[in-house]
Amino acid sequence: MNTLPWKNPQRANALHAALAQRILIIDGAMGTMIQRHELTEADYRGTRFANGFDALFAQEGHHHGPGCGCEGHDQRGNNDLLSLTRPDIISEIHRQYLQAGADLVETNTFNSTSISLADYRLQHLVRELNREGARLARAACDAIEAQTPTQPRFVIGVLGPTSRTASLSPDVNRPGFRAITFNELAEAYRESARGLIEGGADVLMVETVFDTLNAKAALFAIDDVFDEIGARLPVMISGTITDASGRTLSGQTAEAFWYSLRHVQPLAIGLNCALGAKDLRQHVDVLAQVADTYVSCHPNAGLPNAFGGYDETPEDMAEVLREFAQSGLINLVGGCCGTTPEHIHAIANIMRGLPPRVVPQLEDVA
Numbered sequence: 001m002n003t004l005p006w007k008n009p010q011r012a013n014a015l016h017a018a019l020a021q022r023i024l025i026i027d028g029a030m031g032t033m034i035q036r037h038e039l040t041e042a043d044y045r046g047t048r049f050a051n052g053f054d055a056l057f058a059q060e061g062h063h064h065g066p067g068c069g070c071e072g073h074d075q076r077g078n079n080d081l082l083s084l085t086r087p088d089i090i091s092e093i094h095r096q097y098l099q100a101g102a103d104l105v106e107t108n109t110f111n112s113t114s115i116s117l118a119d120y121r122l123q124h125l126v127r128e129l130n131r132e133g134a135r136l137a138r139a140a141c142d143a144i145e146a147q148t149p150t151q152p153r154f155v156i157g158v159l160g161p162t163s164r165t166a167s168l169s170p171d172v173n174r175p176g177f178r179a180i181t182f183n184e185l186a187e188a189y190r191e192s193a194r195g196l197i198e199g200g201a202d203v204l205m206v207e208t209v210f211d212t213l214n215a216k217a218a219l220f221a222i223d224d225v226f227d228e229i230g231a232r233l234p235v236m237i238s239g240t241i242t243d244a245s246g247r248t249l250s251g252q253t254a255e256a257f258w259y260s261l262r263h264v265q266p267l268a269i270g271l272n273c274a275l276g277a278k279d280l281r282q283h284v285d286v287l288a289q290v291a292d293t294y295v296s297c298h299p300n301a302g303l304p305n306a307f308g309g310y311d312e313t314p315e316d317m318a319e320v321l322r323e324f325a326q327s328g329l330i331n332l333v334g335g336c337c338g339t340t341p342e343h344i345h346a347i348a349n350i351m352r353g354l355p356p357r358v359v360p361q362l363e364d365v366a
């Protein structure tokens with residue numbers, strides 16, 4: 001176990017104190033809210049990336065110019081880039097979630113690893129995107145905290161799963177092949193974690209874990225960075241169930257997922273995405289029984305419809321989650337794909353006054 005001191009003891013203690021008192025509210029989807037703006041390629045690029053490459057950066061020895069080969073790279077859909085090119089939009093989304101009742105907001109950094117950014121030829125931006133993503137979330141939290149000083153708001157620095165999986169082959173004809181190694185993932189996550197910490201994250205969350213080996217690489221990297229700076233932040237882990245048999249993509253049940261990561265002693269373990277609240281319930285129930293730490297859950301707004309959208313209303317989703325709370329399953333709750341500030345508002349209202357799950361004192365079986 002990591003025994004380094006907290007990087008910011010006051011905030012870490014405030015978070016622990018809040019968790020002991022009530023169910024904390026995590027924000028909802030970033031992507032769903034960005035979609036509402038119907039942004040164009042030009043919006044994504046802003047002035048700095050107007051030509052499709054970063055005007056402030058070139059590989060050593062390379063000079064950008066007509067025909068240099070980097071112009072015109074598509075950035076539409078690169079939501080994390082908006083932290084640099086449309087920070088107004090990202091800040092406003094954070095503000096809306098905080099106004100809706102979120103205690104914790106997630107940074108706009110889901111794809112800010114060198115692995116995911118390589119798809120946009122912007123892997124050099126890892127540190128900057130993570131730092132700025134955390135800074136925007138921090139500023140939004142600070143602004144609302146100034147109005148309600150007795151209710152601290154926290155920044156969750158998000159480390160996404162990347163599109164590569166370390167424990168499975170993407171090629172059915174070459175089962176031993178891996179598109180990425182543990183060390184490559186760890187190297188990528190180290191740089192992301194450094195940026196999130198520099199930008200002022202209160203917590204780091206390894207999120208939407210579909211491959212436990214990827215999560216282990218992220219957690220290993222986080223520990224390295226804590227050693228580098230001589231201090232640590234609370235860490236949360238949230239997995240995703242990807243098939244009807246109730247397993248992650250790398251084949252684990254929720255229980256196996258917990259036992260393979262519990263040595264990290266995270267602040268919270270949970271599940272998010274892929275399913276709506278109803279279908280996640282049995283798996284959250286398992287975590288609530290086996291995990292001697294806080295349990296989180298941020299489901300999608302139901303299952304995707306025929307158009308890839310999400311239909312579950314704020315009231316319906318909140319009603320399902322009310323039962324989670326009444327059954328003593330959760331300590332933190334929020335929304336993933338398809339959720340909006342309206343969903344978070346409904347969830348926050350319904351959770352008010354409901355007691356948080358009591359963390360069980362389990363005998364050490366390790």
Ligand SMILES: [Zn+2]
Pocket residue numbers: 053058062063064065068069070071
């Ligand atoms: Zn160029």
Ligand SMILES: [Zn+2]
Pocket residue numbers: 272273274299300336337
């Ligand atoms: Zn999701």
